[in-house]
Amino acid sequence: MSNNTSSETHHMSYGTYIMVWLGLVALTAITVSVAGLNFGSITLTVALLIATAKTFLVMNYFMHVKFEHTVFKIFIAVCIITFIIMITLTFFDLSFR
Amino acid sequence: MSDEVIESVALHPTSHATGHVHRDDEASKMGMWLFLFTELLLFGGMFLLYAGYRFLYPDGFKAAALEMNSFIGAVNTIILLTSSLSIALSIAALQKEQKKLSIALLVFTLFCGLAFLVNKYFEWSHEIHNGIYPKGPALENMSEGEILYFGLYYTMTGLHGLHVIVGMIFIGVVLAFVVKNKISSTNYTRLENAGLYWHLVDIIWIFLFPLFYLIH
Structure with missing residues (x-):
């Protein structure tokens, strides 16, 4: 992690970007297959965690x-x-009506 | 100590001390981020509405999502992720003075955006053809939850699609700047900002995809 010449930008290599992309595609594949397995109520939690x-x-x-x-x-x-506060407060209201 | 000052001026061509360059890349990027936060809260409000209604009508949402073609949704996810990669690579290429590669990657990004929109067009046409539109024959027979699902579906994917179009215009303008050397390896913040916007559009889709296509 070295700071390069003209500005303080950190330059990343092509390889790192491609690895990140592969990770993203893999996670997409996992979301789709997990949804197909039908885990019931935790499906949503898993989908949101992966997202x-x-x-x-x-x-x-x-x-x-x-x-x-x-x-x-x-x-x-x-x-x-x-x-997150907005979501939490809304659900406090929705859950205890 | 004066040496340090001179060095810091030399290292930061954006500094006002150089006189002829009045540019602040950090502030420019920060402005872009502030704008992205307003976008996040715009979509955030809709996600909140989605969460509330899904909580109230879980069965309606489940039934409505069966109409969705999750294959097209997955393909569109991959398309957007790939376009995010290509614009990130385009910035890296410009930093390495590889202008032609940078331009090719930007054109590819635009192509991905177009492919996404074409898929979306076919999806929406299919749904409208099946009578799912306001006062449409299919929608009239649906439960409240299903109607809310489709209302949110059209609004959120529609607004997202609009953002894809705006992002493509942004990238198109930036592409013209790169071709004319107005954006170069020493002055590429506008390209980075276009990238930031495009990645935000990608992130929104990352959440829209499981929430609308993968309900079981």
Whole structure:
């Protein structure tokens, strides 16, 4: 992880990107096959966990978040936490009506 | 100490100290991220609505999702993931001064976007042909949950499709800049921003796919 010439950009190799893509395709294959197995209620949980893992890969490598300044990471965390709070509060209301 | 200052100016051509270049790549990227957050909350609201209605009408959603062709959905997922790869590679190629490769990868990304939209067109035509549209013959006989599912399906995939179109326009403009050397190996933030937008479109689809196609 060296900081290169003109700007503070971290340059990634083609190989890393292709590995990440292979991981994403593999996770897609897993989601489709798990859905076919019919695990009942945990199917949704598994699907969402896999989607989250894929998002993690896309954000960290394709969107370079892993190599950005901390301020970007804080921004993203605040945004995601805000959204999680919205979902949690909504479900408190829905579940206890 | 003055040496350090000179060095830092030399290392950061974006600095105002150089006089002739007024550019702040970090701020430009941060602006893009702030915009992406508003997009996340726009789609987030819809995902919230989806979650609420799916919780209230689990059977209706399950029945409606049987109409979906999960094969086309999976193919479209792979297409978008591949296009995300190609735009990321295009940035890497430009950084390595491989302009032709960078341009070819951007054209490929546009091609993937088009392929996604063509698939979506066939999907929607099939559903509309089957009478699933407002006041359509099939929709009239459906339960509340199924109707809500299709309402959300058309709205969310439609809005996502609109984002694919906007992303393609964005990439098209950036592609023209690369061809004219207005975006180069030392000045590629606009290309990166187009990439960020395209990846966001990809991430939204990563969630739309299991939520609409893989309900069991």
